[in-house]
Amino acid sequence: MPTARSESPLLTPVTIDPSLPNIRISASCETILDAEVDVEREASLQLAVNARQPNIRLANIGDLSRVRFLMPNNVIESSITIFSSSGVSSEVEVNVTANSYISSKGTELAQTTLNSSTAVSVPFKVWTNAFHYITVRLLSGSSTDVSVVLNNSVQHFSDATVVRLTRKSYPDFFLFDYEYLVDNQTKSSSVQLTTTSTSVFSFEINSISDTGGTLTVALRLKDKGKSEPENFTVFGCVHLGTLQDISPETGRCFSNIMESKLPVLVTSKTDPGPIYVHIPFPEPGLWYLSLRAFLRSMNCTCPETCQENSTMCPCLIPASGTVEMSVASSPCIEGNCGMHGRCIHYMNGGFVFSGCHCLRDYRGFDCTDDQYVQNDSSVLIGLLMLTLSNLVFVGSIYFALHRAYYAEALIYFAVMFFSTFYHACESGESVYNFCIMRVAVLQFCDFFTALLAFWVTLVAMVGLTPRSTAILDLGGAVVLATCAELNRTALWVFMTPTITGSCLVAFFWIKRCRARNTIHYPAKCYQYYYFPAGIGLVTLGLICYAFLQTQMNYSLVHSFWHMAVAGGVMLLLPNRKHLK
Incomplete structure (x- = not known):
């Protein structure tokens, strides 16, 4: 049957994350669910054999009783009359369900509260070939006798x-x-x-x-x-x-x-x-x-x-x-999700269900909600900002080579290369993507090289011998590769090399100052100008990256983070003569 138009009165919006999570080092928002289970003894179940049931005695608060009955197949709507002998001195809850005495969205037919001296009529819809259940529970007040009468005179037949x-x-x-x-x-x-x-x-x-x-x-x-x-x-x-x-x-x-x-x-x-x-x-x-x-x-x-x-x-x-x-x-909507999503089968807890994997920030059950979708020009501008901002690392590579930090220069080049192509593959919203390999591989390399750049820069600031520097660089690479594979977006993954490297720098600088009986180590120009400026620039970038970055300003803030890190490396990587 060809599609002319679609009406979906029962659609429930479902948002499915279309891409890998944004790179964040701030603490993520968490939801804590607290579950409570109430266990009670099953109430007595009476089978109704005629239109009128004997009085149901509810003696204590919380007492309940159930009545089960079967309706003729040609009846589509009926009602029951409920009367409480105690009147306003007690409050009785009445539920009418089908197929099960457990009240749920699909099986609940009627619900009311009885707290008056007059009888209350409760209309309900009749299920075909299914037992119906009336559950009465004493919520508050004194004991009462409840009578239940099925109103045959108001049944609607079909x-x-x-x-x-x-x-x-x-x-x-x-x-x-x-x-x-x-x-x-x-x-x-x-x-x-x-x-x-x-x-x-x-x-x-x-x-x-x-x-x-x-x-x-x-x-x-x-x-x-x-x-x-x-x-x-x-x-x-x-x-x-x-x-x-x-x-x-x-x-x-x-x-x-x-x-x-x-x-x-x-x-x-x-x-x-x-x-x-x-x-x-x-x-x-x-x-x-x-x-x-x-x-x-x-x-x-x-x-x-x-x-x-x-x-x-x-x-x-x-x-x-x-x-x-x-x-x-x-699956999904007639087997597809339109032009902006893919229909995917999911399995969870032994259950299989289908859902739309939406692209380009489209949302909704069938990926038609374009409220958060950016136009193509905005996507292109964001992509260029995220990729071209990595060119600032050219300056970091130049200063590393000029100061004879050849291994560090190679790491900075790897950061620039993988960050550029990761964002070129991930940030194009399926419009301007350019992937040289799988996005998961590019993401790992981007995180790993960024962590390694932090580490080798801090080790270079210590001023150790080439052998000791090589051992620390290689050992750090092994540990950081493992951490990046375990959980590359966790806060502790970023803080581990930063805190460890900072402790090494502080320990050896203080040790040399005490050995030389001076506070001017490293050299004054590095100690008073380059080092504070580099720390300030990296700290500013870190604050923006961790606390100001949102989905709306991601391209702008993350691009500034690239430039702040590259600029900080140029300032923090010391000239070897400053460490002598």
Whole structure:
């Protein structure tokens, strides 16, 4: 069925990080979850055999009792009457659920609190072929006797015939269709709608194996409604567990008391469809699709504005006609995530589910939210800032070679090379990317060479013999490579070479000052000018990098960090004569 437009009333935004985490050395934000488990003895469960149950005695606060009953299949809505003998002197909580006495979003049908001397009527939606449970709990007050009466007189019956759709499964995850097959046909047939009743179709969503994808229900007029009147309109609604009858007076679905809106499909000759409803990660159970055709006069706003208790909508007349429907499941949204994402299967705790891996800061379940997406010119400017800022290391390489620090010059060149190509590969938002190797390899090399540059610069400032310097450089390289592989973005990885190297510098400088009985070591020009300026520049860059860098200013602040480190190296790397 070709795609005309998409409506997704049940979409829940899901943001999936499209790239590797930003390089940060500040402490990350953490969320602490505190879980508590309350264990209680299961309450007595009574099976209702008639419309009236004996009084339920709740003696102490926290006492609860449950009643289980089964409804006829042709009932779609009913109610119960609850009465508490103690009246206002106690507060009783009442929950009505289906399939399970445990209240959850999918199974909760009605909830109320009883604290009056009059009986309270609680309407609820009826599930087909499922036990229903009434749970009463004493919240506060004195002991009470609670009576429960099922109101047979207000039950809403449906004369709709439920047709079970035929499932067709495919080898891939979450890929299956439900088809409407007539007689011995192998291809899904069109649906003939009548004026007398709602056409209802049911299909099963299995637990675990079917819930990790997206259920898509589509509806369109056959042959774009060429054989139908101009004002021909079809209303449809989808729901889990309960048969949805469509009112012939208002065109509205008889919605659940506990929910605000049902997923609804409306198609007409002016908009023949297909019209889609996407339901991500559908709940397991028996689902229903209800359809009904009307002749809808011009400027008719039903069922959008008709209230549920309206008795008549004069601009709607039940009609007959032919529509085509599709019920299918697929990973993500029809197997893809549009132009700005990729559909990926995830596995967590033994469960498999699909999700969209969004690119270029697109967000949302189907990667269509462009609120945080930068335009191409901004992406290009950010990419050039992050890559070209590394050219300041040319100055660091020149000073290292001029001062006979050849190994250090090689490390600075490696920093410039890997940082440039890492940002060229990672920061182009899939528009201007240029990758000479896998981004994970480039990221490791960028972090490792940056850490090593800190270390060799501090070792050079100590002023040891060539043999001792080589041992410290090589030993530091081994340790830093291990640290970068363990957790390259952790704060302790950056602080380890910095603190260790600073302690070495302080120890040997103080030792030489005491041996020479002077405080002027290293030379005055380095001690009073180059060293404070270099420390100040690196500290300023570190403050901006650790505390001021955000996603919005990442390109600007991180580029300044590159230049601050390169400039600090030029100032801190001492001339050998200053250490004599």
